[in-house]
Amino acid sequence: MNDLNPSPRLLLGPGPSPVHPRVLRTMTAPLVGYLDPEWLAMMDEEQAALRETFLTKNIFTLPMSGTGSAGMEAALCNFLEQGDTVIVGCNGFFSERMCEMATRYSAKVVRVEKPWGEVFTLDEIKSALEANKPVKMVALVHAETSTGALQPLEGFAELIHKHGALFMLDCVTSLSGAPLKVDEWGIDIAYSGSQKCLGCPPGLSPFTANERAMDVARNRKAKTPNWYLDVTLIEKYWSKDRAYHHTPSTTLHYGFREGLRLVSEEGLENRWARHRQNAEYLWEKLEALDLSMHVEAKNRLPPLTTVRVPAGVDEVAVRTKLRDNYNIEIAGGFGPLKGKIWRVGLMGFGSRKENVTLLAEALREVLGR
């Protein structure tokens, strides 16, 4: 094997996004043990900063030891028991994954469906809640990385709580890249990924659950059939007890703390605004190339844009040219959108004006426009 020498790709796909140099640098710090007082102090700092990023006071707020999919699984397996009803808003790849996981945990999955790229209205969720009483959980995707749609959330928590259900939200591609206010919006359980708008390497899943949700997990009839992701065990390590559960990834946490520090330095609202501004610049540049967006303007997700592939254009060939000739990564579509869209991510450190300028000009050359 040779020295590892990856090409300097500009990651404008669905994640991982470009990692901030300060994050990578911090990850070279010497490791300390998982019960070292310095480590325990770092865990506290990490939790405090993550609470600020989620805009929550939830005690159980921490990075889970896995990617966003592990966060998704934790958000389902801890709170659903055999036979519980979960309503899943199905409008993209990741909600399908939720259905698959919930089924494995023997929950009764109620699918509310919408075409990929559209979002749910309050009435659609209301009908499902009324037709399937009692409902244990409503699970939605805030920012669908497979479609580029951003789910509006006004009134959802109130409705869901009126029916006694938990409100669970996938925030993988929204945390710190689009407005998300966990406490104010009444979200009971939320998770994200470190490798999207936080600009860290993949491998950690920021997670938060309020006491209402944690009480559900603590009072299960049967133990969660998943030891590694059991929040009732994990909370014993992340609280005063400091009871060893599993060895956290020291180095990933170092980087994650630095990523959160960058969020705090920039300010959450400024960061949301930056993601929005660069996305609007991208939409404008793409429209100038006569390209059209897949999602209607009001529901577009700033960190991830889906663009329709023009008729007669070989979408894979375009991506290959961008990668091989310009070192730029963008992605194609999944499932019903396969071959029909490109996905362009402007996340975290990657959400910068110059990246858009470069991509738009490279696309213009490749498309011959």
Add this chain to the structure above:
Amino acid sequence: MNDLNPSPRLLLGPGPSPVHPRVLRTMTAPLVGYLDPEWLAMMDEEQAALRETFLTKNIFTLPMSGTGSAGMEAALCNFLEQGDTVIVGCNGFFSERMCEMATRYSAKVVRVEKPWGEVFTLDEIKSALEANKPVKMVALVHAETSTGALQPLEGFAELIHKHGALFMLDCVTSLSGAPLKVDEWGIDIAYSGSQKCLGCPPGLSPFTANERAMDVARNRKAKTPNWYLDVTLIEKYWSKDRAYHHTPSTTLHYGFREGLRLVSEEGLENRWARHRQNAEYLWEKLEALDLSMHVEAKNRLPPLTTVRVPAGVDEVAVRTKLRDNYNIEIAGGFGPLKGKIWRVGLMGFGSRKENVTLLAEALREVLGR
């Protein structure tokens, strides 16, 4: 929050072990996407090098996206179904964890018990196999990090296979630090951790399963109630299909590849010998301080030594002094060994003569001998 500035601890505890500087340096390489041809080529290299380290030809050989405990859970949840009988050799903390996990997956757990620090004889496992037919799996810990015992394995696979069971082995603290020959020894499923003798940061669990085991997973009656760790989904990403499952931790994999490269450069047998030599030097130095080992010489695990705390000595105070005055981390005992032993790890990059010299002299000063 300030700049992260952890103290330069010498990690001589149970892991994480000191990370080789080349591993940390490699982790600053720019990230590429999870379907980039350069990334896919790296996955192939990583798998080939890991097969050499496990001494196996198993196709399913890869680092799972989690710590050793995730590997343990994957080794159980994929291969056991409701009501299956699993014999667990219980002689330490990590076999207790196996029992807890297997119970959550509704397996019937048969405990074969031995005091912490002892190992199993072939006859003990044979009796359990004969008394509990049919047995689906026998699970043992090769290197018990909580006790310092190394389980001899001669004849075990033959016996276990004669009874039609799978042989599952926890190799968290043995992989590359003590002889381990997966194919030659007939082990069906094995897992380890990146942060022990491989000298990488925590966060990945090297895993291998042969076709006999994989066929069990592929032909389950019910899907594994664990999506994130489902080997039948993971194998589709780590094979020609390259079907996306979850986003791997690019940066951890970069470091892991470098860690495996260091193993290959040193040579596996040389590496085993180095771990053995430095452990023997440690035992000699500790005996010179009138300290005695917890495990009898023939079953001692070179990467992790357990030392008895002398009567009248405050074991926590000694560890605190080593940490605060010498920047050295060693660990205490768990469960029945709490307060009775210290645990000293000499793993990976940490297994070096000078570390032993320093620790022994620091201990001499702290104990006033």
